[in-house]
Amino acid sequence: MSKLSKIFYNIFIYIYSGIFTAYIPIIYIKKLKRSLKNKLYRKRWSERFGNTKLRLKNSIWIHSVSVGESLSAEPLVKKLLEKNPNRNFIITTTTPTGSDIVKELYKDYKNVYHTYIPYDTKSFVSQFMARVNPKVFIIIETEIWPSILNKCFKEEIPVIIANARLSYRSFRRYIKIPFASDNLFNRISHISAQTHKDAKRFATLGVDKSNITVTGNLKYSLKVPNNLENESKEIRESIKNRPIWIAASTHRGEEEIILKAHENILNIIPNCLLILVPRHKERFNEVSGIINNYSLTQQRRTKSKSYISNETQVYLGDTMGELLNLYFLSDVAFVGGSLVNNGGHNFLEPAALSKAIITGPSLFNFRAIAESFKKFNALNIINTDQELFKIITSLLNDKGLLEKNSTAAYKAFKQNNNVVDKQFKEIQKFL
Missing domain, CATH: 3.40.50.2000 (Glycogen Phosphorylase B;)
Structure with a gap:
């Protein structure tokens, strides 16, 4: 990447982080509205500012937005747990229903922790990552947060998108991010795409083709419980x-x-x-x-x-x-x-x-x-x-x-x- 491109991208991150911070009061008004029907939207707000009580080392960070992503990721996460029993796993979600599902799925695992993902600003992300100390960041399906990814790249933390899908609508949105091809997408360590169409869109965004594999959809790996x-x-x-x-x-x-x-x-x-x-x-x-x-x-x-x-x-x-x-x-x-x-x-x-x-x-x-x-x-x-x-x-x-x-x-x-x-x-x- 050119020095000029990097400078402009860093300027973009600062502006984006500032705009996101200014938008937070509006987000909370929306959450207060939703909390009239689901009181859980009024709880654990500090976690969204990166203020988690967790103090972890050498953790594996997995982000699954809500219920669907958390359920589809279960077979993969449990295999990772089986093969890495001494590692700490921190699973973040965006919604309370996603939180409920994660807690239920992994209630028998003492090395699995849940918190809400921090708002995508430089200060909140830095505080969160300093406390959970991730050594790898795994995104389930696709949710691109520029400040989080930028922090991972600076800390040389591998970023993997598992079960990746990218709709045309999201593709058009991401392609508008200034200088993202050289400074964001091409620094992703690996993408396991659901389909060839998803893989092609990620490649168009700037992800190196050698870092993309088409593996299919995790939802097909559902195992029906014997009981x-x-x-x-x-x-x-x-x-x-x-x-x-x-x-x-x-x-x-x-x-x-x-x-x-x-x-x-x-x-x-x-x-x-x-x-x-x-x-x-x-x-x-x-x-x-x-x-x-x-x-x-x-x-x-x-x-x-x-x-x-x-x-x-x-x-x-x-x-x-x-x-x-x-x-x-x-x-x-x-x-x-x-x-x-x-x-x-x-x-x-x-x-x-x-x-x-x-x-x-x-x-x-x-x-x-x-x-x-x-x-x-x-x-x-x-x-x-x-x-x-x-x-x-x-x-x-x-x-x-x-x-x-x-x-x-x-x-x-x-x-x-x-x-x-x-x-x-x-x-x-x-x-």
């Missing part, structure tokens, strides 16, 4: 032979469509049960209220985890970390965030359990996975409550069709192998 059947035995016995469908990770605007469809389904299949799981826990009470607006009887999981009444028509999954268990109970899975313009959510979990899968048309967060599933005819894409009603009743009334869809979903899930091993191999080189 799922035993954990679900009691509640499954209470359900007996009722046909069940689940609507998972739903967002505002989707529940009404789902509940209208379920009312129609009950006219055809009177004993059908809907398991409804909102994406965000701050909406649990809101969604319960929406269910009450329909002529449907509901039961909340927090009230009873061991049985479902025969009279229950909608079972509200108002807990965190139990979605896989609820998928296991179901025959058909609708995956939310797809009937509204949210880009969809992970349908690999129900696929790993051989569940027939239904989704809406908004899938831009999982475009590559969706395309691969389409090749196996493993996705049923719907747009309206009437279409949802028709496909659910067709699947539940036709065992042959249900089995065909279930098998296709599992085959699509199994198409990618050894993703964890590939990404672990690249990371281990820097440890």
Whole structure:
């Protein structure tokens, strides 16, 4: 890199850091608003200023933004823990829900710590890194913070992006960063890209092609726990032979469509049960209220985890970390965030359990996975409550069709192998 380019880039970092600092009061106003629905947004604010109580040495720093990234990274992180049992691991997230998931996933590990990632200003980042002393920084998927990366480069800390994906929108945003090609992206130690398209975009940003490998998506490496059947035995016995469908990770605007469809389904299949799981826990009470607006009887999981009444028509999954268990109970899975313009959510979990899968048309967060599933005819894409009603009743009334869809979903899930091993191999080189 030229000296002039480096000087201008350092000027950019100072200006960027100053603007970010000035913007923090606005961020806190937004967090206070969100805290009206989720009080956790009012807690642990000091961590976001880099003021952690942790004092670590020789740590491995992993950043996973929220729930999705934390869950997809679990197999990789646990393999790193297995192979590096004497190292400290610090996992940062941005959201409280991400924090909850990390704490639950690694509650049995004494060498795994969680804190919120510091705001991307020079002073907060420096304070945080001085306390956790990372020797490598692993970003799950893609979240580029210039001040954090710049500090890592100055401290000669390897930066690795695992399970990397880069949407066109993010690509256009990053390419506008002044002098980033010479001073930011080409200093990243390694990128394990999900697809060839992601790899090409990173290369265009300035990442050396020799530092990029295409390893596939970690989400394909989901391992189904052996105890799922035993954990679900009691509640499954209470359900007996009722046909069940689940609507998972739903967002505002989707529940009404789902509940209208379920009312129609009950006219055809009177004993059908809907398991409804909102994406965000701050909406649990809101969604319960929406269910009450329909002529449907509901039961909340927090009230009873061991049985479902025969009279229950909608079972509200108002807990965190139990979605896989609820998928296991179901025959058909609708995956939310797809009937509204949210880009969809992970349908690999129900696929790993051989569940027939239904989704809406908004899938831009999982475009590559969706395309691969389409090749196996493993996705049923719907747009309206009437279409949802028709496909659910067709699947539940036709065992042959249900089995065909279930098998296709599992085959699509199994198409990618050894993703964890590939990404672990690249990371281990820097440890």
